[in-house]
Amino acid sequence: MxxxxxxxxxxxxxxxxxxxxxxxxxxxxxxxxPIPNVMDMGLPAKLNDKNYNYSFESLRNWNYQKIIVQPNSAKNNSKFHVSKLKELQKRNEKETGIEFILDNNNSYGDFASILNDFHIAKQETYGLDLDKTGHLFATVNYQDPNAKDIEYDCLLCNDTIYNEYKxxxxxxxxxxxxxxxxxxxxxxxxxxxxxxxxxxxxxxxxxx
The missing domain is CATH 1.10.287 (Helix Hairpins)
Known part of the structure; x- marks a missing residue:
């Protein structure tokens, strides 16, 4: 029991x-x-006669629209920066760009915010002038509207295609x-x- x-x-x-x-x-x-984040910036090689055309020196005298970035204000002006970048891309003019003017009073947040604006606007070509000004430059990747697409041979012919892994x-x-x-x-x-x-x-x- x-x-x-x-x-x-x-x-x-x-x-x-x-x-x-x-x-x-x-x-x-x-x-x-806190999630650690890393900002990856490529450092250029030492300037010489051989790599001059691949450095910023060959782009320094382009026609740049200048935007002065006030200290600790870049994030608040993010929409303005993105709109200017998209206008630049839409005009598609040779040897043009935008120069974001930074100085010692600007913070790391200003610098990071502008790089984020490049990402939002899908700005593919930009650079930081470490040698002289310390400014950020967005340059036009000129697309010739009259260019014709190059025809290629079949790239996937005689290739083996496998099912997508699930x-x-x-x-x-x-x-x-x-x-x-x-x-x-x-x-x-x-x-x-x-x-x-x-x-x-x-x-x-x-x-x-």
Whole structure:
């Protein structure tokens, strides 16, 4: 006959209350961590007679529209910068561009904001004049409207085309687990310890 003895599942209750709190606390800390970003700028080779035409010196005397970037104002004027860049691209005039004038009073945020404006406007050609002015230049990648498309031979003839790879459920699960922060594995390990302790206590109570 089964007795009416009550079983107090204390360890399980503690884990049920504690684990969600730990997930919430550590999860928020992970999301609030600053994400390091890297700005990649290519440094030119030392200027000489051989690479003169591949440096900014050959573009220095182009017709540039000058835009003075006031300190800590580039982000607020982002829409204006993007509109000017798109106008430049639309005109498609040879040897033209925009010169964003920066000085020592401008911040890193101003510099990064203008580079972001280049990305938004899909400005493909631009450069930083490190030698003399320190200004950012957006140049026109002139497209000849009268140019004719060059006809090429068949590029895919006699090639083998394979079906696109589609990841399986196992692949997606494995990728998801690899993206989890290490704190998650600590929580899972702690939960398993609490679970083992709880099952051991239940077994002892039944035996007694």
């Amino acid at each position: 089964i007795s009416g003895k009550k079983i107090y599942y204390v360890p399980g209750l503690i884990s049920a209350l504690l684990i969600p709190v730990l997930f919430w606390y550590l999860g928020n800390r992970k999301l609030n961590e 990841p399986t459920f196992f692949d997606n699960t494995q990728f998801f687990i690899m993206q989890l922060p290490k704190e998650t594995f600590y929580l899972i390990f702690g939960f398993l310890i609490f679970l083992n302790i709880s099952m051991f206590n239940i077994k002892e109570r039944f035996l007694n």
